[in-house]
Amino acid sequence: MKADRQNGLPHDGNAQAHFSHYAAPLIDNAVSCVAALQRDHDAEVLHKMRVSLRRLRTLLWAYRPLLDETFDEQQRALFKFFANAAGKTRDWDILIGLLDSTADARDQARDALRAARAETFEASRETIESANVKTALREALKEANRELNTAHERTPLPKFARKRLGAAQKSMEKRMKRAAHAKRSDYASFHEVRKAGKKLRYLTEFFEPMLAKKQLKSIKGLKKLQKRFGELNDVVASEQLLRDHLNVFPDEAASARALDALAKERKRRMRAAAKLL
Known part of the structure; x- marks a missing residue:
């Protein structure tokens, strides 16, 4: 056994x-x-x-x-x-x-x-x-x-594991295709890819010893994708957090400079994430 x-x-x-x-x-x-x-x-x-x-x-x-x-x-x-x-x-x-x-x-x-x-x-x-x-x-x-x-x-656990991971992989593929054809301003589609990737990663960690080599090979680049999409999510979430708390800055000019800096970083990270699609 x-x-x-x-x-x-x-x-x-x-x-x-x-x-x-x-x-x-x-x-x-x-x-x-x-x-x-x-x-x-x-x-x-x-x-x-x-x-x-x-x-x-x-x-x-x-x-x-x-x-x-x-x-x-x-x-x-x-x-x-x-x-x-x-x-x-x-x-x-x-x-x-x-x-x-x-x-x-x-x-x-x-x-x-x-x-x-x-x-x-x-x-x-x-x-x-x-x-x-x-x-x-x-x-x-x-x-x-x-x-x-x-x-x-x-x-049976092995059959169950392979089937559920397969469902997660299909969901991931659909979301990646949708994001690949979306406008660069459409962060929501990128966010869906990030969530699907995280789910796929966690399932792989749960069930890895029972998975077929083909399934494991297909998610080899998952960590790289997660890293880039996670970095993109960080800056998008930070922009929203800052907009919700503009009072942390002494004046509008200072908050505008901070938001501009985050916007530039978001665009850079969006391009980096898009390359993986």
Whole structure:
């Protein structure tokens, strides 16, 4: 019996029985991050929690054919809410990093940017702590396991993994074609490629030992694509964040210079991302 290199899972098991083997470590990591927030103000803690929640959403998408649709939608919406709350501080860190390349903009807004970042971190921490993330995640795992393990049919894990990854690959290909024919100003189509690529990457990490060589080969360039599209998303999100908080600058001229700098960087990153399509 061959075993999963990452989790020690048998390849000839069934998908229903192995859901918790994929989900439990992600939930444990998210819960440990919540606990760490009480003593650590580093946005990296929030980012790690956010990544675990994103992986959980992808796992639920993978198992959607085997789960109740309403339950799946409710849980993925909950995980998205938690992830968004966790990601707001990192958004400020990214904006501050981008403005570091524009000395004039950075110097005039440094204190206000740091204050906004600190305020956002506290708000994120309060939201996460009051939401009782630990209980919500544990209950979601319990309910998913109950539903999966009481199902009458059993689905072979290797077959299930290849089929779901195949569906994600097709979705990725469609979105890439759509983005390739879209106008350069149409960021939404690029954003869809980024999300599809992230889903494909996470599924590959879950199921890699059970995948055919052909499937693995077809996603070889995924990391490069994700990197470029992620960099594009960073600057687009930073532009929006800055527009929503123009008061961090002392005057309109300073905010305009910062927005111009971000716009130029967005166009450069848009061209770089488009080359991969």
